[in-house]
Amino acid sequence: xxxxxxxxxxxxxxxxxxxxxxxxxxxxxxxxxxxxxxxxxxxxxxxxxxxxxxxxxxxxxxxxxxxxxxxxxxxxxxxxxxxxxxxxxxxxxxxxxxxxxxxxxxxxxxxxxxxxxxxxxxxxxxxxxxxxxxxxxxxxxx
Numbered sequence: 001x002x003x004x005x006x007x008x009x010x011x012x013x014x015x016x017x018x019x020x021x022x023x024x025x026x027x028x029x030x031x032x033x034x035x036x037x038x039x040x041x042x043x044x045x046x047x048x049x050x051x052x053x054x055x056x057x058x059x060x061x062x063x064x065x066x067x068x069x070x071x072x073x074x075x076x077x078x079x080x081x082x083x084x085x086x087x088x089x090x091x092x093x094x095x096x097x098x099x100x101x102x103x104x105x106x107x108x109x110x111x112x113x114x115x116x117x118x119x120x121x122x123x124x125x126x127x128x129x130x131x132x133x134x135x136x137x138x139x140x141x142x
Contacts (some may be wrong), residue, residue: 007057009047013038
């Protein structure tokens with residue numbers, strides 16, 4: 001029953017995003033509105049992480065399986081895509097590398113900012129993984 005409740009919360013927020021998509025005149029997909037609503041609900045405490053944690057972890061675990069139908073669908077258009085295969089692959093590779101690099105830099109800066117308490121976060125000295133990471137980067141509490 002817990003999983004149904006958690007899934008229900010996620011679905012309701014997703015449906016609210018779809019409703020915003022229909023009501024607002026912007027060309028933003030409903031799923032993006034839903035993600036922003038979920039973020040807002042989590043940040044404000046309307047929805048607590050514990051209320052959606054197990055179901056969201058499950059959905060993340062099965063996410064690669066959800067890409068299979070779209071990948072199979074692309075096979076029908078291989079003749080069309082073969083003409084532009086090199087540029088598409090290049091964009092995918094460069095885009096993936098950029099996202100990975102930027103995510104790493106942002107994550108490192110957030111961790112370092114948390115350790116120096118410059119963003120107002122409470123420094124949790126009990127987090128050994130974070131401390132190990134900071135010590136490797138020269139930002140640990142010494």
